[in-house]
Amino acid sequence: xxxxKNIISLTIDGQRITVQSGTTILAAARKLDxxxxxxxxxxxxxxxxxxxxxxxxVNGIPVTSCTTAAEEGMEVITxxxxxxxxxRDIIDLILSDHPYDCMVCERAGSCELQELAYKYQIRTPVFxxxxxxYPKRDGNPFIERDMEKCILCGRCxxxxxxxxxxxxxxxxxxxxxxxxxxPFERDLSCEFCGQCITVCPTGALVSxxxxxxxxxxxxxxxxxxxxxxxxGCNLTLHAHKNEVxxxxxxxxxxxEGWLCxxxxxxxxxxxxxxxxxxxxxxxxxVLVEAxxxxxxxxxxxxxxxxxDTRGPDAIGGLSSARCTNEENYLFQKFLRAAVGTNNVDHxxxx
Amino acid sequence: MSSQPIxxxxxxxxxxxxxxxxxxLRMFQHRISEQGIEAQIGRRCTPxxxxxxxxxSRDVLVDIIRDGNKTTYQSVTPIMxxxxxxxxxxxxxxxxxxxVTDEYASxxxxxxxxxxxxxxxxxxxxxxxxxxxxxxxxxxxxMTRMTPDDVIDEVVRSGLRGRGGSGFLTGEKWKVCxxxxxxxxxxxxxxxxxxxPLAEGNPHAIIEGLLIGGYAICASKGYLYIRExxxxxxxxxxxxxxQAREKGFIGPNxxxxxxxxxxxxxxxxxxxxxxxxxxxxxSIEGKRAMPRVRPPFPAVQGLWGKPxxxxxxxxxxxxxxxxxxxxxxxxxxxxxxxxxxxxxxxSGKVRNNGLVEIPMGMSFRDIVYGIGxxxxxxxxxxxxxxxxxxGGIIPTSMLDLGLDYENLAKVGSIVGSGGMVxxxxxxxxxxxxxxYMEFLQRESCGKCTPCRVGTRRMLELLTKITExxxxxxxxxxxxxxxxxxxxxxxxxxxxxxxxxxxxxxSHFKDEYLAHIRDRKCPAGVCTxxxxxxxxxEQCKGCGLCKRVCPAKAIAGExxxxxxxxxxxxxKCGACFRACKFKAIKKQ
Ligand SMILES: Cc1cc2nc3c(=O)[nH]c(=O)nc-3n(C[C@H](O)[C@H](O)[C@H](O)COP(=O)(O)O)c2cc1C
Ligand code: SF4
Ligand code: SF4
Numbered sequence: 001x002x003x004x005k006n007i008i009s010l011t012i013d014g015q016r017i018t019v020q021s022g023t024t025i026l027a028a029a030r031k032l033d034x035x036x037x038x039x040x041x042x043x044x045x046x047x048x049x050x051x052x053x054x055x056x057x058v059n060g061i062p063v064t065s066c067t068t069a070a071e072e073g074m075e076v077i078t079x080x081x082x083x084x085x086x087x088r089d090i091i092d093l094i095l096s097d098h099p100y101d102c103m104v105c106e107r108a109g110s111c112e113l114q115e116l117a118y119k120y121q122i123r124t125p126v127f128x129x130x131x132x133x134y135p136k137r138d139g140n141p142f143i144e145r146d147m148e149k150c151i152l153c154g155r156c157x158x159x160x161x162x163x164x165x166x167x168x169x170x171x172x173x174x175x176x177x178x179x180x181x182x183p184f185e186r187d188l189s190c191e192f193c194g195q196c197i198t199v200c201p202t203g204a205l206v207s208x209x210x211x212x213x214x215x216x217x218x219x220x221x222x223x224x225x226x227x228x229x230x231x232g233c234n235l236t237l238h239a240h241k242n243e244v245x246x247x248x249x250x251x252x253x254x255x256e257g258w259l260c261x262x263x264x265x266x267x268x269x270x271x272x273x274x275x276x277x278x279x280x281x282x283x284x285x286v287l288v289e290a291x292x293x294x295x296x297x298x299x300x301x302x303x304x305x306x307x308d309t310r311g312p313d314a315i316g317g318l319s320s321a322r323c324t325n326e327e328n329y330l331f332q333k334f335l336r337a338a339v340g341t342n343n344v345d346h347x348x349x350x
Numbered sequence: 351m352s353s354q355p356i357x358x359x360x361x362x363x364x365x366x367x368x369x370x371x372x373x374x375l376r377m378f379q380h381r382i383s384e385q386g387i388e389a390q391i392g393r394r395c396t397p398x399x400x401x402x403x404x405x406x407s408r409d410v411l412v413d414i415i416r417d418g419n420k421t422t423y424q425s426v427t428p429i430m431x432x433x434x435x436x437x438x439x440x441x442x443x444x445x446x447x448x449x450v451t452d453e454y455a456s457x458x459x460x461x462x463x464x465x466x467x468x469x470x471x472x473x474x475x476x477x478x479x480x481x482x483x484x485x486x487x488x489x490x491x492x493m494t495r496m497t498p499d500d501v502i503d504e505v506v507r508s509g510l511r512g513r514g515g516s517g518f519l520t521g522e523k524w525k526v527c528x529x530x531x532x533x534x535x536x537x538x539x540x541x542x543x544x545x546x547p548l549a550e551g552n553p554h555a556i557i558e559g560l561l562i563g564g565y566a567i568c569a570s571k572g573y574l575y576i577r578e579x580x581x582x583x584x585x586x587x588x589x590x591x592x593q594a595r596e597k598g599f600i601g602p603n604x605x606x607x608x609x610x611x612x613x614x615x616x617x618x619x620x621x622x623x624x625x626x627x628x629x630x631x632x633s634i635e636g637k638r639a640m641p642r643v644r645p646p647f648p649a650v651q652g653l654w655g656k657p658x659x660x661x662x663x664x665x666x667x668x669x670x671x672x673x674x675x676x677x678x679x680x681x682x683x684x685x686x687x688x689x690x691x692x693x694x695x696x697s698g699k700v701r702n703n704g705l706v707e708i709p710m711g712m713s714f715r716d717i718v719y720g721i722g723x724x725x726x727x728x729x730x731x732x733x734x735x736x737x738x739x740x741g742g743i744i745p746t747s748m749l750d751l752g753l754d755y756e757n758l759a760k761v762g763s764i765v766g767s768g769g770m771v772x773x774x775x776x777x778x779x780x781x782x783x784x785x786y787m788e789f790l791q792r793e794s795c796g797k798c799t800p801c802r803v804g805t806r807r808m809l810e811l812l813t814k815i816t817e818x819x820x821x822x823x824x825x826x827x828x829x830x831x832x833x834x835x836x837x838x839x840x841x842x843x844x845x846x847x848x849x850x851x852x853x854x855x856s857h858f859k860d861e862y863l864a865h866i867r868d869r870k871c872p873a874g875v876c877t878x879x880x881x882x883x884x885x886x887e888q889c890k891g892c893g894l895c896k897r898v899c900p901a902k903a904i905a906g907e908x909x910x911x912x913x914x915x916x917x918x919x920x921k922c923g924a925c926f927r928a929c930k931f932k933a934i935k936k937q
Contacts, residue, residue, distance in 0.1 A: 049643035176806040178796025
């Protein structure tokens, strides 16, 4: 009974649906596979209500579906001509203050604003006027910040604050000059987790190392696990002509699509000429490439030899945070049971 | 000989102080003590500061109350003090040529001063004077003889509507918040620009109103949100809080009822949006003042996520009066849906600029011609802009409209914060509209698209029109933008920003079209559209225009007709104003 009280039913575009109370109109519509365009809404962040693109009609009045909770008996129309015209004009206003350089933009092909411009077929905006011009570029090594392309959706500010807990950026100035920036417009100096790039709907925030290295449609995506630590974050490598140029992470993964600076920007070693691709065994003072078979055999022989001649406590093991829990478990087990020593430790302890 | 003390009241509101009130007060104190006036006449003289009484164009105003007769002097400067002391205070004869004229009487006569009543009469820094006029009696009555619900019912009965913005029924707002089960609750007083005279003239009324409101909704804490820059208001409110705390009106166990109430300041910065209720709450919480989405409304989820009532300072000032005299009495003033009075700052081209309090429903004609004394220089009235920067522009054809919430809404305007600006024939409506849009686009918080970009686009289009490069299609674009902004903006700023354009365009379409089609500014304001030339028949060849022209654009020999070189003319209008023969034409 108690549970039933929290269930409400409403109609969206004539279709009935029941949802938990507190569900937004947007979420309810998505359950019905009715798509409502959004720019500032992000499923993992608190609601902002800034872009106004997600408006729908309730009793003839436009309300933002991302912030309005569904109510019992509500009748929602998501795409009346009135709403579609308003939506079109809001997107038009955004585009009237946006650089028209999609042809060279990193995000072309995966930009949410471009999608909407296409959907509403806005070639040149009706509302023409001044555009914000910001000649200064951010000097940080990882994140290209082109604030002329920023649509002030606020997602980057929220992800930095709500998910990362860093608060490196916020709104500055007011009116048309409103801008997202680090304090005093200094160069960004943060954790460089790149979450802001992940959530930015436009080309305002992109990864610097991958600039100019490949168009969205030429990218081959490879699903893998981040090699850096035991967390095992899901990783999608974006490869262009056999070079990994950037990474992303699927939203529905154990890490919910978030990565850290290493997973986001730390994979350039893959293409490094210094990278080791086979084991090396020192022969006559010189490191020589060897097969895995040879390397393992050599290691096992030496360990046995030391244990037999000097006793097991002459051996110690140090394991790594890059291994999983299971691997670490096996490692200590190996040292204790196979070698017979308690000399085992982990790099994360000191 | 009477031994009644002689009272000297010097206006020390913002305007009075700016006009030199402090110096005038000091001079009275100095003269009276230095010359031993009290001993000489055998009675006490008490010079004191009072708040603004509204007639700011003739500041510094000084009342001398001698034997029950009040004489008011206007435009008093320190050097006049000596003679006032000698002739009036010692000699008993008022100096007729320095006293206020009939205008002063007619300015006050038509007003209905409820909240402004004590302003200009009592010393705002003395709780005893406030108590002497029954101050804090209403709070005592509410807390000792009424339940919170009784208080709310009384406010509902009064029909009081919020004086800070949209005119929401105050009692109803309190009721919603009272019903909420979450605790603690908060109550906030929004002290805006227009409220400064109230805070300076009678701060205790605001404190008392806040206290009663706090009791009614069972709030534990009240906030006074005010810009730090309003030093005088802050100072007087601070003194009022301290005095009230000393008397036990604020603090633990108020009036022995077990109700605890604290009041704290929270300071805003120089942003218009800080007055918007949800942005204000963000600001109190230490965040950037950007409006929140609604619902949830503040009464349910406000400051720190708790149920919160927010009201304007004028709304709160009405509360002690309503509780004291009864909601019924209050609702006898005003119109059917709009009860009580409203304070306006009357400014612009009207003869008597100042602060006025009118009963709801008074006509614009009575305000402008009755209280305001008509238009300066006997020019023709053109329009009245009411409701602050995003209010509507009312044409002369609507002069007889009664000013209340319903009527203003009908004509596309708002009561808003209570600004009223009068424009005359010399004002260009397009420029006026552009002026307001310039303000709004600068003050938009930048959060939502329609307002942030829309206000800028509107400003650009209006600028184009005033520069003579506008086209008919720009008007259509302005209308289309207005529709989008009004329907989809997040908060009241963006939603009401199109008001000045929409109202002015509907009433002064011809003036817009003149700018666009004829490339003319009928009021002669838009410099890009006016040409100065010499009317050859009237020119006497005196050469004055040539001498005053800063651009050396005028040529001519003495006693011969002078000519203006349009390419050099920078359209400053110096020649136009200088010519004694009205021989310069402005077209
Ligand atoms: C842009 C904007 C500015 C505002 N400025 C003020 C202000 O300065 N003072 C004020 O009392 N209300 C202001 N308001 C209205 C408040 O949001 C709020 O409605 C009001 O304080 C509620 O009090 P009331 O019910 O007593 O009027 C403003 C609203 C907007 C949208
Ligand atoms: S930089 Fe991107 S994420 Fe941040 S506010 Fe701008 S558009 Fe949104
Ligand atoms: S309407 Fe304007 S002031 Fe209000 S939230 Fe939007 S941008 Fe900010």
